[in-house]
Amino acid sequence: MKIGPVQIILLILLALGAGWIGSLGAKHWSQSGGQNSGMHSFVHEELDLDSAQQAQLEILENDFAIRRQTLELALRSSNADLAAAIEEEHQYGPKVAAAIEAVHKQMGLLQKATVEHLFAMRMLLKPGQQKAFDKRVSTSLTAGS
Template sequence: MRMGPFRIALLIFLALAAGFLGSLAADKWLARNGESASLHGFVHQELRLSETQMKNLDEMEDKFAVKRRTLELSLRAANGKLATAMEEEHEFGPKVALAVEDVHDRMGELQKATISHVFEMRSLLSPNQQAAFDRHVSDALTADQQ
């Protein structure tokens, strides 16, 4: 099955958009830019952490920042391989299909690592803090994105 230029362009756009959205979602949740809308901002600014909790959280964040960066670079490399496969095949052929699966796998790894980090942060919190944290996470996941 041959694909026309429009379908190829659409496929490229969708692949890049998927990678971008995965990265954007991770950034929105885990940004350290002081915005109270981010999960980290909420934890740091709203939950009144003890010194011990803050120290443990800082260690977790440092460790996750390295892991996240590694996963983001892996996703970027997978997107590059997808672009190469699309240039070579000019249709949704076997190389493109494998490259798309690789991009999806890398996005899934990033999402799983992010969710694991969220639960790891939650484990540091007192029951009252956990309740507020859970509400914030639930609201963030179900809010209309604009």
């Protein structure tokens, strides 16, 4: 099968679109955008943490930043593999299907790590702070639904 210039352009656009959709999904699920920083500023600025809580939270945030970066790099790599599979198969074939599953797996790992981080942060809080934190998490997760 000979591939013409129109098919090449469409293939490139499809690969770029797949990567873009994957990155949007990662941003949404990881909450690495405004929601995550909003949650952290909420904890720091509105929960009146004591100095011990602040110090523990700083450690948690530094550890999670490294973990999140690693997971986001793996997700980008999975998106690149998806683009390559699309370019190779030119259809929804076994390589594309496997690449999509790999993207979904990475997105799930990123979401799981984010939720684990939220629970680790919650454990540092006093009962009244936990109540406000829980309400904020719930509001963040259901915003726009």
